[in-house]
Amino acid sequence: MLVLGIESSCDETGVALVEALGAGVPRLRAHALHSQIDMHQAYGGVVPELASRDHIRRVLPLTREVLREAGCGVDAIDLVAYTRGPGLAGALLVGAGVACALAAALEKPVLPVHHLEGHLLSPFLSADPPEFPFVALLVSGGHTQLMRVDGVGRYELLGETIDDAAGEAFDKSAKLLGLPYPGGPALSTLAEGGDPAAFKLPRPLLHSGDLDFSFAGLKTAVLTQVKKLGPALDDPQVRADLAASTQAAIVEVLVKKSLAALDATGLQRLVVAGGVGANRALRSQLDAACARRGVRVHYPELHLCTDNGAMIALAAALRVQAGVARPQRGYAFDVQPRWPLEAIDF
Structure with a gap:
């Protein structure tokens, strides 16, 4: 089974082909990705309307690129998968519309996929795929969650953020430090030259006794430090120290x-x-922490950590293999900009 996956939930257009062979772990045949970072950088963040228009321009050329790389024609596709949500409504509609139109033209089935399920299952495309059951730490954009995962489609929410997510804490703190969009990677790079103990910043909910997260207070603490430092923040070492201290607080939690x-x-x-x-x-x-406990840790390949079509195609293939999803031959579609992972109902 050859699955074409289309991801368009935010500011990256991703297309990929994943091949499922029997009951084995599907393998990635080809993938292509276009990032809108350069376009949104001038605005300091994602502009939804611009994101949607750019997806329209990119999705078909990326699909042709993927088919060329895989060495197959469009008729070889057995299933078309797309991100139904969560994400930006207009951006999601682009991927959903193209996926359903392509599937209808080919008379092939289509399957909507949850964006976070794609991230959750993406390590199965790595050189060291996990085995069920496992605990999953999902840290994607506006989402920070801990899940118990007993199998494909068998997810139990253990804890989640009650306000800002870890990614938002990185991005918002970076903006306070005057770093360019996207702030998270820029803050991490700056932090490499700083002292993580230079500033005493809070670790919200660290001793709460539950598995929930909260990073809004950390962002406020960074803002307070920025105001307190004033012109001293122009010193590159001071900025690096504050970046390192911010990252240390997020990572420790x-x-x-x-x-x-x-x-x-x-x-x-x-x-x-x-x-x-x-x-x-x-x-x-x-x-280091898991090695001391004898716990195995699995990550996606670095190039598959951000949004991509491979994770969408993979999630669709695994859901079909596990018998928890039936591909559709009706081509009406909707999108779910807000959609809890535990609320998947197909």
């Missing part, structure tokens, strides 16, 4: 809450997925 989730479930396997999962400090500290 993510690591300790993940370990608490492992303790609560009794599981010995952790999956980390989503854009923040590419953060080197997070990976280093999780690897």
Whole structure:
């Protein structure tokens, strides 16, 4: 089964082909990705209307590129998958519309996919795929969640952010430091030259006794430090120190809450997925902490941490293999800009 996946939930257009062979782990045949970072940088953040228009321009050329790379024609596609949500409504409609039109033209079935399920399952495309069951730390954009995962479609929410997510804390703190969009990667790069203990910043909900997160207070603490420093923030070392201290606070919360989730479930396997999962400090500290406990940690390949079509095609293939989704031959569609992962109903 050859699955074409289309991702268009925010500011990256992704298209990929994944091949499912029997009951084995599907393999990635080809993928292509276009990032809108340069376009949105002038505005300091994503402009939804511009994002939607750019998806329209990119999705078909990327599809042709993927088919060329895979060495197959469009008729070889057995299933077309697309991101139904969550995400920006206009951007989601582009991917959904193209996917359903293509499937209808080919008389092939179509399958909507949850964006976060794509991230959750993306480590199965890595050289070291996980095995069920596991605890998943999902750190993608506006989402920070801990899930117990017993199989495809079998997800239990353990904890989630009650306000800002980890990715938002990175991005908003970076903006306060005057760093360009997208702020998270820029802050992480700046932090490499700083002292993580230079500023005492809060670790919200670290000792709450539950598995929920909160990063809004950390952002406010960074704002307070920026105001307090004033012109001193122009010193490159001071900025690096504040960046490093901010990153240290976020990473410590993510690591300790993940370990608490492992303790609560009794599981010995952790999956980390989503854009923040590419953060080197997070990976280093999780690897060290889990190694001390004999816990296996799995990540997506670095180039598959951000939004991409491969994770959408993979999620569709795995859902079909597991018998938890039936591809549709009706081509009416809708999108779900707000859609909890545990609310998947197809």
